[in-house]
Amino acid sequence: MIWARPLCLTDSAVSMWVRSSLTPEGVGLLRSGLETHALVTGLEEDSRELLVELVGAGWVGGSGDAAVIRYSRLSVEAWVARLGTSGLGVALGRLLHVGVNPQPVALGGARFDWGSRTYVMGIVNATPDSFSDGGRDTEAAIAHGVALAEAGADLLDVGGESTRPGAAAVSEEEELRRVVPVIEALRLQVPGVPLSVDTRKAKVARAAVKAGAVLVNDVSGLRDDAMLDVLAETGAFACAMHMLGTPEVMQAEPRYDDVGTEVLDALEGALRRAEARGVLRSRLWVDPGIGFGKTVAHNLFLLERLGDLRLLGAPVLVGVSRKAFLGALTGGKPAAQRVVASAAAAAVLASTGAVDVLRVHDVAETRDALAVADAIRLARDGGARFRT
Secondary structure (H helix, E strand, O other): OOEEEEEOOHHHHHHHOOOOOOOOOOHHHHHHHHEEEEEOOOOOHHHHHHHHHHHHHHHEEOOOEEEEEEEEEEHHHHHHHHHHHHHHHHHHEEEEEHHOOOEEEEEEEEEEOOOOOOOEEEEEOOOOOOOOOOOOHHHHHHHHHHHHHHHOEEEEEOOOOOOOOOOOOHHHHHHHHHHHHHHHHHHHHHHHHHOOEEOOHHHHHHHHHHOOOOOEEEEOOOOOOHHHHHHHHHHOEEEEOOOOOOOOOOOOOOOOOHHHHHHHHHHHHHHHHHHOOOOOHHEEEEEOOOOOOHHHHHHHHHHOOOHHHHHHHOEEOOOOOHHHHHHHHOOOOHHHHHHHHHHHHHHHHHHHHHOOOOEOOOHHHHHHHHHHHHHHOOOOOHHHHHHH
């Protein structure tokens, strides 16, 4: 698959452009003509030759299946008009998604205005063996969900099967027993907070949606056609996450030739499979799967290039809370002592504007970190002459 990934983002300059005293139309024209660079990968001989001819003086160089080009919004629009829906045309057209937030959605009665702030999904584990906070029975899980909602969680994600590295699968019956009562109770006790179910099983997803869940968080990347049929039939939202293999084996020497491209390929493939089974793309989110079949280096690379997921045009959910790579970066701290590192990671990611929802254990601490990070990211008022 061909991908064109921006090498430089320019949205942070918008407040300075306002200072130029240009009209809003003038600022828009400046932005559309501003040139930056992109890395294009997945090229074959014919698409490479076409790209060289197409971009002309915008060609910078490259070899093999990769090249670097200069582009502006105006030039991309012209290229796409010529190429249409060819592989190269689609790849270049995705550059127009950079800096553009997904459309707002209503989820379980709550409105999510993507880009206005970073939203928080609280983790409710109804499992005996989750890596950080397992051991909850039904009543304890319900109480924990209520506490997270009171702390400011925008969504609650209820899971009944641990997906930590090396975890064994549980039966459908056991997972149903764990999650359905929790979802039913939370629907009544925190009616203003949308509920998600963290499951790979279609039968569990169907029962959870019937019980009150409005989103299915599928760590297997929507690989199961039966799961896609549940989504199409119920109209539930879903998040497709990238995972290499299964939880049992995913951390057994994970290897990639190009982790960024392979994650993009897998997630785009999941979105296309879902659409082909009747699921609306507007109801699909994506998650790079930090810690799911990745080394520390893979995780850090994906987070540094998280903005590439904007090319998919879907809301981006990320879970870094208390994960092992944070322990590795902080001297081997155990999961319960990774709260500060988790909040720091949340703030850094929010400051980039590349993530829409963060899945976390520690809602109150994360909300404080995000309040600061989002305020800095969205700052535009440098005095009266910066206001429009």
